[in-house]
Amino acid sequence: MLLQPYQDVAELLFLEAERVESLGVRNELPGYVTTVREVVAPDAATNEILEALLEAYGQQVSYFVHRFHSRAWRPYCVGNRYQVLRNALVKVRAEEKARQEGKTIPAAKENVAKEKEEIKIKVDPFPDFGLQARHWKLALQQASSVVETDWALAQQRAREKIERAGWYAKLNDNERHYVNLLLSVMGDDFFLMLRGRTPSFSWHKDYEQLKEVENPGGLCALVRRMIRKVKPKRIRRNACRSVWFDEWCYEAKIITEGNEKIQVVSLTTLTRGKRVTIRLRGKKTIKGTIKLVKTSRGWTLHTLSKPKTEKQASNGKKLTCAAMDMGFSEVFTMHDGTQFGQELGKAIHGQVEAVERKVSARNRLMALAETTTDPKKRQNILRYNLGSDTFDSGISRHRSYVYNIVNRSLNEILKQYPAQVYVVEDLSHHFYLKGYSKRTNRLLSSWVRGLIAERLAFKTALLGVKLIKMPAAYSSQRCPYCGCVCHESRKGDKFECVHCGAKGHADRVACLNLLCRVHDPRFRSRMSKERVLALELDEHAKECARRGTTPHKYEPRQRKKQATPNEATLKD
Numbered sequence: 001m002l003l004q005p006y007q008d009v010a011e012l013l014f015l016e017a018e019r020v021e022s023l024g025v026r027n028e029l030p031g032y033v034t035t036v037r038e039v040v041a042p043d044a045a046t047n048e049i050l051e052a053l054l055e056a057y058g059q060q061v062s063y064f065v066h067r068f069h070s071r072a073w074r075p076y077c078v079g080n081r082y083q084v085l086r087n088a089l090v091k092v093r094a095e096e097k098a099r100q101e102g103k104t105i106p107a108a109k110e111n112v113a114k115e116k117e118e119i120k121i122k123v124d125p126f127p128d129f130g131l132q133a134r135h136w137k138l139a140l141q142q143a144s145s146v147v148e149t150d151w152a153l154a155q156q157r158a159r160e161k162i163e164r165a166g167w168y169a170k171l172n173d174n175e176r177h178y179v180n181l182l183l184s185v186m187g188d189d190f191f192l193m194l195r196g197r198t199p200s201f202s203w204h205k206d207y208e209q210l211k212e213v214e215n216p217g218g219l220c221a222l223v224r225r226m227i228r229k230v231k232p233k234r235i236r237r238n239a240c241r242s243v244w245f246d247e248w249c250y251e252a253k254i255i256t257e258g259n260e261k262i263q264v265v266s267l268t269t270l271t272r273g274k275r276v277t278i279r280l281r282g283k284k285t286i287k288g289t290i291k292l293v294k295t296s297r298g299w300t301l302h303t304l305s306k307p308k309t310e311k312q313a314s315n316g317k318k319l320t321c322a323a324m325d326m327g328f329s330e331v332f333t334m335h336d337g338t339q340f341g342q343e344l345g346k347a348i349h350g351q352v353e354a355v356e357r358k359v360s361a362r363n364r365l366m367a368l369a370e371t372t373t374d375p376k377k378r379q380n381i382l383r384y385n386l387g388s389d390t391f392d393s394g395i396s397r398h399r400s401y402v403y404n405i406v407n408r409s410l411n412e413i414l415k416q417y418p419a420q421v422y423v424v425e426d427l428s429h430h431f432y433l434k435g436y437s438k439r440t441n442r443l444l445s446s447w448v449r450g451l452i453a454e455r456l457a458f459k460t461a462l463l464g465v466k467l468i469k470m471p472a473a474y475s476s477q478r479c480p481y482c483g484c485v486c487h488e489s490r491k492g493d494k495f496e497c498v499h500c501g502a503k504g505h506a507d508r509v510a511c512l513n514l515l516c517r518v519h520d521p522r523f524r525s526r527m528s529k530e531r532v533l534a535l536e537l538d539e540h541a542k543e544c545a546r547r548g549t550t551p552h553k554y555e556p557r558q559r560k561k562q563a564t565p566n567e568a569t570l571k572d
Contacts, residue, residue, distance in 0.1 A: 001516040001520040002481060002483055009512065009515070012335075012516075012519060013320060013419075013515075014318045014320060015319050015321045015421055015519070016318065016319075017317050017318070017319055019519070019521065020421060020468065024525065025466045033304070033307045034302050036301075036302055037280050039278050039280060039292075039298065039299040041299075042299070046277070046278065049269050049270075050243075050276065050292070052269075054240055054241075054243055056129040056270060057129075057240060058239065058240020059240075061146070063129075064143035067143075068143055069147070069233075069235075072122075074147065077148045077151070085144075086137055086141075088123045089123055089126065089140070092125055096125050130270045131270065132268060132272060134249050135249065135268070138289075150231070151231075152186060155183045155184070155227075156183075157230040157231075158183055158226040158227050158231075159180070159183040159184075161229075162183070162222075162226055163526075163528055167222065174213050175214075176528075177206065178213050178216060178219060179223060181201055181204065181210075182219075182220065183223065184526075189201060193220045193223065194224060194227065196224075197220075198216050198217045199220075200216075241293055242291050242293045243292045244289060244290075244291050245290050247287070247289070249268045250265055250267050250290065251265070251275075252264070252265045254283065263279070263282065263283060263286075264280075265277070265286070265301070278292075278299070278301075286301070286303045287303075287305070288306070289304045290303050291303075319420040320418075320419045320421070321419050321420065321421035321423055321468075321518070322335060322417045322419040322421075322422055323423040323515045323518075324413065324423070324424055325475070325507045325508075325510040325511045325514070326424065326427060327339075327344075328344075328345055328348075329344065329345030330342045330507075331344050331405065331409040331452060332410075334417060334508075335508065335511040335512065335515060336508070339507070340409040344402065344406070344409075344448075347402055347405065348402070348448075351398045358391060358394075362385075362386060362391075365381055365385050365386060366386065368381060369381040407455060410452075410455055410456055414459060419465065420465050421465065421466040421467075422465065422466070422467050422468070423468045423515065424453075424468070425471075425472035425475060426470060468518060468525065470523060470525065471524075471527045471529070473527075473529035473533065474513075474529070475510040475514060475517075476495070476506050477489060478509075478513050478536055479500060479502055479509075480513050480516055481497070482497060482499050482502070482540065482544070483543050484551075485554055486499070486555075492506070499552040520535075533554070
């Protein structure tokens with residue numbers, strides 16, 4: 001789709017509801033929102049009890065994580081399916097206790113709907129490491145969440161590598177759709193594929209289309225092989241830092257000491273019937289599941305609450321939309337050219353320069369400590385000049401500053417540009433930028449696009465609006481009026497088409513291209529850059545034929561390969 005020079009961009013700010021549904025938008029809200037509360041430093045006895053609970057809880061979580069890697073357990077790490085395992089484990093423990101006490105085990109009931117799924121999996125007695133029942137159940141839930149996140153990360157890494165593979169470029173649309181389903185939906189079909197089976201996706205709306213895939217078994221084998229390459233065999237867990245408590249594991253109340261009100265929380269421990277008391281800073285009532293976290297500075301309490309969502313009223317077949325382009329020097333640029341969060345680039349540049357100065361100074365001091373012959377001088381350098389507290393606190397302050405910039409900018413965007421659908425670039429893949437300088441790579445690695453994407457997804461889900469991610473390839477190099485794709489058209493933030501001479505801000509041009517793509521049914525949310533380029537060049541050729549002009553020949557950008565030290569030596 002192309003724009004006309006006289007066309008009003010406002011015409012593109014209405015999107016068909018059928019088009020939104022065809023893109024398979026999935027903008028799900030996280031189950032919980034975390035609020036951090038500071039704990040008043042406990043006495044030595046209380047701290048010892050909490051440390052023992054933390055150690056036992058960590059061992060329990062590690063045990064369940066190990067079990068979730070088995071073929072029988074791993075399908076139950078998705079969503080709330082861990083509850084099936086929990087019920088089966090409770091049943092096993094009850095039978096074991098009855099056997100030890102010499103009691104008769106009651107016969108299992110028949111034709112009970114809730115037990116149908118539990119019969120599919122058999123579990124053995126397990127160690128509880130001294131935890132009470134509520135705590136090992138929470139450990140099971142946490143382990144399920146950890147393993148599910150690990151599989152989701154493996155899906156993302158495999159998808160990124162597959163999209164760059166040569167065999168993926170040779171697939172047709174139906175075969176690519178089948179591969180994307182294998183790596184985008186985590187459920188029985190995904191784990192069935194890992195077991196060597198071939199899922200059919202009979203539940204999917206495109207089932208008739210997927211039946212046309214000629215060799216689904218071969219595609220499953222290629223995907224399975226890539227999953228094994230990118231996913232480690234076991235999750236590496238460091239020392240446990242947190243313990244979960246549900247509403248049955250604690251009791252919170254507010255007491256008065258003198259003229260001051262203090263919130264006191266009593267927590268269950270390893271000893272049945274015995275609780276330990278901690279004090280919190282702040283007066284806000286806590287409820288729901290909480291998490292006690294051990295940090296380098298002491299203990300903190302994280303309260304988990306379910307976020308409240310808003311429901312957007314539908315206006316029939318048309319949905320209002322807004323397009324925005326994520327930038328490096330600013331958070332977002334809107335379709336009308338308005339920019340938000342322009343201080344982001346300055347903050348990142350300043351932080352990179354500060355880190356470079358700090359690292360250079362630390363390297364000089366480290367070299368001095370290694371070469372000096374005075375042992376006292378070496379000890380003083382290592383103790384007073386190479387500490388990490390000041391350096392880490394500076395990094396923490398910078399992250400908080402950037403976090404505030406992103407949140408403030410997104411709040412302003414959602415307030416000034418209310419819409420039912422927001423269209424953004426899909427920047428979830430890794431960037432492989434060879435030929436750039438070390439400084440450029442360092443700046444790009446400091447780009448907080450992951451934070452921006454996460455906060456945008458969360459805030460739009462809270463408002464109950466849709467978030468569509470369109471392919472980002474060539475969005476800032478393509479002219480929205482004639483379709484010409486050329487990297488020479490963009491120079492910094494300025495865009496001037498080498499074919500038709502259209503001018504504009506590069507980020508606003510990218511927004512216009514996103515609007516064109518979201519209205520074009522040929523574009524999907526996840527497409528390879530080769531497929532995107534083929535569609536854009538075809539559109540440009542048709543437009544030139546209509547105008548009676550010669551199409552611009554596309555030439556890929558050539559970057560000079562940096563010579564390695566060995567190559568430079570050979571040339572000399």
